[in-house]
Amino acid sequence: MAKSDNLFNIRGKVGDLIFFQRNGQTFVKKNTGGFVNGKSHEHPRTKAAQQRFKEVAIFVGRFKKALNPMIWRQKDGTFHNQLMSFFSKIRKESTQENFYLTLIDAHEKGKLQHKKLNKNSKLNPFDCTYSLHENTLFIENNLSHFCAQKHPTACLEICFGWMYYNKELELELVYPQYFYYSLVENQNPRQKITCELINDNEKVTEFALPIISITVVNQPNSSAVALHPYHFTLTTIV
Incomplete structure (x- = not known):
């Protein structure tokens, strides 16, 4: 210049x-030249980036819709953008040829598990573990103790489900199971929350992600009300 x-x-x-x-x-x-005057929008790298973004956008839209039975109480207007940011990063870091293989590879390498899918949550996803061998979900006492400090008379609504998807990125949340845990009735500081799960043996598919959603609610049933729109809710892959 x-x-x-x-x-x-x-x-x-x-x-x-x-x-x-x-x-x-x-x-x-x-x-x-540049993007407008040149032909960079026709460059193979640009087209590849556009295809990757399209794959992520399609997956996130379907993922959020399938996840709705677990997160419908959550009222975070930025949740969609948070999902886009999370899965876009996963796709960008992958060398796999498509997003289906990217998810399988990321799960095997532990890049999906124990992440806050709703980043505004104050709950720790590392307090949640799933044992495939025992088919049991464990919630550490740290999480229940933290919630009880803020909402001592509340309950935890714990939902577990399998998010199945195929190569066409079609998704289905299979057999969500709900558990309720009273914070006021269970004040043992050493006690883990243990949720024994039921298998859905009739479902056959290629791959699935185990997902949990925890919400602090006012009563132990499906008519409960969340005590905060997003701080005291947690959605994570385990």
């Missing part, structure tokens, strides 16, 4: 030069 006297007050493109003004002075630079 060079400064120009520009006696004729020229602006815009002249041949392979571009004249423009900044702070009352005129500058000139060589026209290198």
Whole structure:
């Protein structure tokens, strides 16, 4: 970029030069094309990036819709964007050829588990573990103790389900199971919450993610009301 006297007050493109003004002075630079004037939008890398974004957007839209039975009490307007950010990062870091293989690879490497899918939650996803061998969900006493400090008479609504998906990124939440835990009745500081799960043996598919959602509610039933729209809810893959 060079400064120009520009006696004729020229602006815009002249041949392979571009004249423009900044702070009352005129500058000139060589026209290198760029996204609009060039053909970078037709570049294979650009098209690949657009395809990756499309895959993530399709997955997130379907994922959020399938997850709704577990998270319908959550009222966080930024949740969709949080999911896009999380899964876009997973896709960007992957060398797999499509998003289906990306998810399998990321799960096997532990990149999906114990992450806050709703980042505004104050609950710790590392307090939640799932034993495939025992088919049992465990919630550490740290989580219940933290919730009891803020809401001592409340309950925890704990929901577990399998998110099945196939190569076409079609998703289904299978057999969500609900458990209720009274914070006022269970004040043992060493006691874990143990949820023994039921298998859904009739469901056959290619791959699935074990997902839990925890919400602090006012009573131990499906008519309960969440005590905070997002701080005291947690959605995570275990």
